[in-house]
Amino acid sequence: MIPRTVYDSDHEMFRDSVRRFLENEAVPHHEEWEKNKQIDRQLWNKAGEMGFLCPTVKEEYGGVGVDFRYNAIVDEEIARLGLSGIGFGLHSDIVAPYIENYGSETLKKKYLPGMVTGDFVTAIAMTEPGAGSDLQGVRTTAVVDGDDYIINGSKTFITNGQHADLVIVVAKTDPAAGAKGTSLILVEAGSPGFSKGRNLDKIGMKAQDTSELFFEDVRVPRENLLGQEGMGFIYLMQELPQERLSVALNATSNAEAALQWTLDYVKERQAFGRAVSKFQNTRFKLAEMSTELSVTRTFIDRCLELHVQGKLDVPTAAKAKLWSTDIQCKVLDECLQLHGGYGYMLEYPIARAWADARVQRIYAGTNEIMKEIISRSLV
Numbered sequence: 001m002i003p004r005t006v007y008d009s010d011h012e013m014f015r016d017s018v019r020r021f022l023e024n025e026a027v028p029h030h031e032e033w034e035k036n037k038q039i040d041r042q043l044w045n046k047a048g049e050m051g052f053l054c055p056t057v058k059e060e061y062g063g064v065g066v067d068f069r070y071n072a073i074v075d076e077e078i079a080r081l082g083l084s085g086i087g088f089g090l091h092s093d094i095v096a097p098y099i100e101n102y103g104s105e106t107l108k109k110k111y112l113p114g115m116v117t118g119d120f121v122t123a124i125a126m127t128e129p130g131a132g133s134d135l136q137g138v139r140t141t142a143v144v145d146g147d148d149y150i151i152n153g154s155k156t157f158i159t160n161g162q163h164a165d166l167v168i169v170v171a172k173t174d175p176a177a178g179a180k181g182t183s184l185i186l187v188e189a190g191s192p193g194f195s196k197g198r199n200l201d202k203i204g205m206k207a208q209d210t211s212e213l214f215f216e217d218v219r220v221p222r223e224n225l226l227g228q229e230g231m232g233f234i235y236l237m238q239e240l241p242q243e244r245l246s247v248a249l250n251a252t253s254n255a256e257a258a259l260q261w262t263l264d265y266v267k268e269r270q271a272f273g274r275a276v277s278k279f280q281n282t283r284f285k286l287a288e289m290s291t292e293l294s295v296t297r298t299f300i301d302r303c304l305e306l307h308v309q310g311k312l313d314v315p316t317a318a319k320a321k322l323w324s325t326d327i328q329c330k331v332l333d334e335c336l337q338l339h340g341g342y343g344y345m346l347e348y349p350i351a352r353a354w355a356d357a358r359v360q361r362i363y364a365g366t367n368e369i370m371k372e373i374i375s376r377s378l379v
């Protein structure tokens with residue numbers, strides 16, 4: 001095994017407390033949350049109390065101001081335990097940096113402390129029924145009216161959509177200007193005209209409240225704009241590498257866990273008078289997966305290291321997302337196969353993980369879009 005060198009002993013202590021917390025507070029309830037199509041809202045505040053939300057947020061805004069490796073540990077432990085309903089990654093790794101990096105002092109003071117405590121659950125609403133990969137096609141508008149914006153439009157597939165208290169809405173402030181007319185605006189739940197639609201039925205991630213959101217003449221103060229008007233697309237491009245690294249960290253840890261579940265299973269399960277682990281096919285599959293995951297882990301850890309140094313570039317982050325999620329889906333499919341019929345039963349974690357993983361190749365930019373980004377850096 002290649003030792004991981006990206007973390008030190010402080011990180012490992014933090015990991016132990018995250019793992020214990022999740023084992024006590026989430027694992028026993030996740031199945032029930034899957035039936036409810038959302039996690040318990042209280043989990044957010046409990047995690048906040050423990051310091052597991054938005055660890056990178058600076059002390060002056062209520063956080064502890066540590067580096068992204070602490071976020072990575074939370075992502076890894078959630079993935080290792082297959083807790084796919086928990087949307088902390090989106091909140092801490094994706095939404096918080098937009099507010100920290102582009103929000104005014106007023107917005108940072110108003111929202112970041114509540115995001116750290118879990119009082120404010122957040123979401124980011126880019127995708128619309130008619131625009132996913134092609135975000136230039138966003139049709140939601142934000143029109144200036146005095147000191148306010150008036151927002152109209154609809155969004156879909158929004159992670160944390162039901163629980164969200166605060167949403168970053170991607171809207172056109174100048175529809176004629178295409179990408180250059182795109183802006184990011186904060187909208188609080190409860191604003192008149194903002195409604196939450198269906199909590200969508202999915203093939204996996206069943207405890208995740210992925211939702212539709214509707215905006216009908218929603219009035220928000222102009223000071224809710226993140227950064228400058230028309231710069232939204234550029235901000236998205238700047239922040240998406242961290243989102244893609246989060247997905248890659250999740251994919252790698254989840255696939256490693258699945259390999260371990262499978263090792264345990266094939267050593268126990270008997271066929272033709274011997275353990276399934278004794279068949280050459282099983283051993284070769286296990287060897288292939290272990291090799292693929294060693295290579296993946298080494299690459300993703302290096303990406304994490306580069307990111308902490310501020311050096312992870314856009315194409316490399318796209319490679320991390322593309323590679324790790326393809327490997328995750330491949331490994332989980334092989335692991336399911338080695339479980340035989342039990343692998344298809346939801347009472348086995350491999351079945352749920354297999355269904356949960358499928359979306360990893362779709363969100364945070366589809367893997368085809370990752371290939372576009374990588375190829376653009378080549379030719």
Ligand SMILES: Cc1cc2nc3c(=O)[nH]c(=O)nc-3n(C[C@H](O)[C@H](O)[C@H](O)COP(=O)(O)OP(=O)(O)OC[C@H]3O[C@@H](n4cnc5c(N)ncnc54)[C@H](O)[C@@H]3O)c2cc1C
Nearest residue numbers: 124125126127131132133157158159362363364365366368
């Ligand atoms: C569970 C879940 C959670 C999500 N969470 C969020 C969230 O929190 N916030 C948010 O804003 N969105 C979220 N999304 C939306 C997600 O980011 C989009 O689904 C994704 O970007 C793809 O967009 P689309 O669904 O419109 O597919 P489309 O863009 O319609 O793509 C359809 C197919 O065409 C391919 N394609 C498109 N363009 C190209 C191209 N140029 N070259 C080659 N192939 C191409 C795609 O790769 C895909 O295979 C989530 C989605 C899911 C399923």
